[in-house]
Amino acid sequence: MPTPARARGRKVNAFQALALLLSFVMVAGVGGVLAAGLVLPAVAATNTVTDVSVTAFNDLPTELEQRALPEKSEILAADGTLLATFYQQNRVVVPLEDIAEIMQKAVIAVEDRRFYEHAGVDVAGMTRAAIATAMGSTQGASTLTQQYVKNVLIEAANYAETEEERLALVDAAREAEGAEGIARKLREAKIAISLEQTMTKDEILEKYLNIAAFGASVYGVESAAQYYFGKSAKDVTYLEAATIAGITQSPSKWDPALDPEANQLRRNVVLKDMRELGYITQEEYETGIETPVEDTLKLTPIKTGCMAAGDVVPGSGFFCDYVTKVIAQDPAFGETRQERSDLLYRGGLRITTTLIPSEQAIADAEVKAGVPVDDPSGVASAIVSVEPGTGKITVMAQNRNYSALQETADRETAVNFNTSFQYGGSAGFAPGSTFKPFTLLEWLRKGHALNETVNGSRLSYQQNEFASCINLVGDWKFGNSEGGRATTQTVLDATRNSVNSAYAAMAKELNLCDIMNGAADLGVTQAGDPNKIDQFGNPADSPFNPTPGNVLGSESTSPLQMAAAYAAFASGGTYCKPIAITSVVDPTGTELPVPSADCRAGAVEPQIAAAMNYALSNVWTGTAKRLGTPAYPAAGKTGTTSQNENNWFVGYTPKRATAVWVGFSQNFRSMGGSTINGTTYYSGPYGASIAAPTWKRYMDRVLIGGDNPGFAAAGDREIYGERISVPYVLGMSESQARSRLEAAGFRVSVASQPVESQYQAGSVAEQSPSSRAVRGSSITLTLSSGQPQQAETPNPGDGFPGNGDTGPGEGRGGDD
Secondary structure, three states: OOOOOOOOOOEEEHHHHHHHHHHHHHHHHHHOHHHHHHHOOOOOOOOOOOOOEEEOHHHOOOOOOOOOOOEOEEEEOOOOOEEEEEOOOEEOOOOHHHOOHHHHHHHHHHHOOOOOOOOOOOHHHHHHHHHHHHOOOOOOOOOHHHHHHHHHHHHHHHHOOOHHHHHHHHHHHHOOOHHHHHHHHHHHHHHHHHHHHHOOHHHHHHHHHHHOEOOOOEEOHHHHHHHHHOOOHHHOOHHHHHHHHOOOOOOOOOOOOOOHHHHHHHHHHHHHHHHHOOOOOHHHHHHHHOOOHHHHOOOOOOOEOHHHHHHHOOOOHHHHHHHHHHHHHOHHHOOOHHHHHHHHHHEOOEEEEOOOHHHHHHHHHHHHHHOOOOOOOOOEEEEEEEOOOOOEEEEEEEOOEEOOOOOOOOOEEOOOOOOOHHHOOOOOEOOHHHHHHHHHHHHHHOOOOOOOEEEOOOOEEEHHHOEOOOOOOOEEEOOOOOOOOOOEEEHHHHHHOOOHHHHHHHHHOOEHHHHHHHHHHOOOOOOOOOOOEOOOOOEOOOOOOOOHHHHHOOOOEOHHHHHHHHHHHHOOOOEOOOEOEEEEEOOOOOEEOOOOOOOEOOOOOHHHHHHHHHHHHHHHHOOOHHHOOOOOOOEEEEEEOOOOOEEEEEEEOOOOEEEEEEEOOOOOOOOOOOEEOOEEOOOOOOOOOOHHHHHHHHHHHHHOOOOOOOOOOOOHHHHHOOEEEOOOOOOOEHHHHHHHHHHOOOEEEEOOOOEEOOOOOOEEEEEEOOOEEEOOOEEEEEEEEEOOOOOOOOOOOOOOOOOOOOOOOOOOOOOO
8 A cells, every 4th residue: 555654653642632733833933843843752652531543743754755646648649639638637737837927826825825934834823723723623724835745645545555545545634623633734744844855945836736636626727727717827817816726725615617606705815815915906806806707717628538539530439449448458558457547547648649530530421321320220330441551540430429438328339340359349240251362362372373263163061171270070051142153263253253162162272270370460360358268269369260161251350450451462461460559658758668560571472462452453343343443553352241241341552451341230130131221132231232332432532632552563473373284194094184183283173074086985085274284273174985986988989979980881770
């Protein structure tokens, strides 16, 4: 438990405590305050008169541990726009030179007019208080120095380990009656005298003006001036200074925002004291007391927390909340969660973030245009954008109103649909086909090409047909959506048209664990509560489980994770963890460490990234063709889960990677048949229905008119593959031909119909291609049905037309 001024020692009863106070006053009157404070003899301890006891004077402390005062922290957008303020105490600490002299004089006039004359204790005042106390009436006689001591002790209570300890410390620091009250005054007096030996009057005054309460929730004169009058403490008038100075005697009672009439009475007392000391003229005094306090107020209340952010930048409350959760969880801001919370609410931080207000306003408008907040369907939608190559989160919005209150109205929430559980409370959403690019990534890494063909005719498999690092059993059946056809096709076409069956065939030739780990390496993991364990015994923030269903995006992740992963493709292969904070500065101007994006160049091989961009750029002629090709280089992928529960579009340019999600936020439920924003979806909705148009409207407004570079060109190797000689297998048996071709790195398919040929039945009659082909591509074999039946060769004169000549003695016979 914190003990800024320790108070342990021998005990005395209430009468002895009063005797100590009177003795102190008498010694101070004869030998001076310093002598009284340092050499007053202790009274023998006894508890025979009363159970109330206090610490003997000579055992009272003389030192005060002065901590840095808690100050409000601010979260700013990238351009410096103030989004939100956080504080335990609304305070801005300023040096004395930034406090108007009339403000200083007003406080001295009403609280301690002999401040510059005494040595920490006002003997005359204490004499009056001691006599009054002896007669049963409690009176105050504290100097500003003593009041500063009391405020430090009260502030120290906030560092107590338990609420019970905190309240006990506060009570001890504020006790005004009986023996405990006398003991407190003695303690304050002794420490005050000691402070006066080590600090100048101006230093003490500066600290007092920054620590004292000047309202029910306002601390320090700077915050008071800003709150009550909308100006700095260095600019207040004498009338404003008198208003502020009068509050501190009883911050709640005299708060002008709560009771301006009561404050006016108190303010007029301060004006009278200021006139008597010559700080203001008689004319100023008369003008002042005739001026209603309400006429001078310009209340500028601070909206605390993230609920205020949306009033400044539309929809930014969710981003603000994300920032606070980053601070709460990242060790860069403290070893424990409590330390991090204290830093935010007490540390006076200036936190600059990555949010771009103009883009955020567009994102908020467009996500709510796609699905209005009050849409009767109740469907939710979210959008988040990341800058490729830096990881900076530039926007974060959703079609809900941010509220941190326990009781929220309909369409109000603090759950952030864009983030994973630990950063916003969402368990994430199944990405559907937007997860397919991670299979494509592994396909290309294994040396395959975009123009290779795969047999996409199968719509069911035994799971153990797939290579994985876990045991797989059971059937796996699925279907194609969005017009995808179950046929043999190139990987480029399978990607363009988002064909599930073709991607299943691709995955069968790879290792599922490599696919899921490749996604996790780019930050795409499950988005659920990391304290929970999934069906495979893994924490919910682990990589997707290596099952065939996850090739099609069955488990849940977050839009932010998807946007950051696609940003790696957009940047040419550099993956950066998404970041929301660029700098944190403490009240001294010191830069504090912030979470790093840990950008990794080559996280995706540059040539692979170029091929990914080439493939995904074809979405505009595939599943997103109804949108038309954007006016700037762009790539992306639509996503639709099996029963239209979740729709996605994740797309990107070299400048922005943006993910849009649409679905029901509270359960896994089909949107099929729903009327969303006036359209009834009897079929769908699909990724191109709401998510992709929202993406395009947002990106058009953000990018059009600016410099929009293109992607690096894809290499022939990744598009067409490595062309090698195809082994000659004509005349071989099917098994021999298959073995030889597969050994050379080709896949084999057999035509359904044999053909007649010179080769033995069942052997290979034809192969296509026959000379050179891309390594890994499919060679089609056509088997022989055997040699054709030979026709009888006719004689020249056997009735064929044109044969009129005959041999000697021979005629045509009797037939016509």
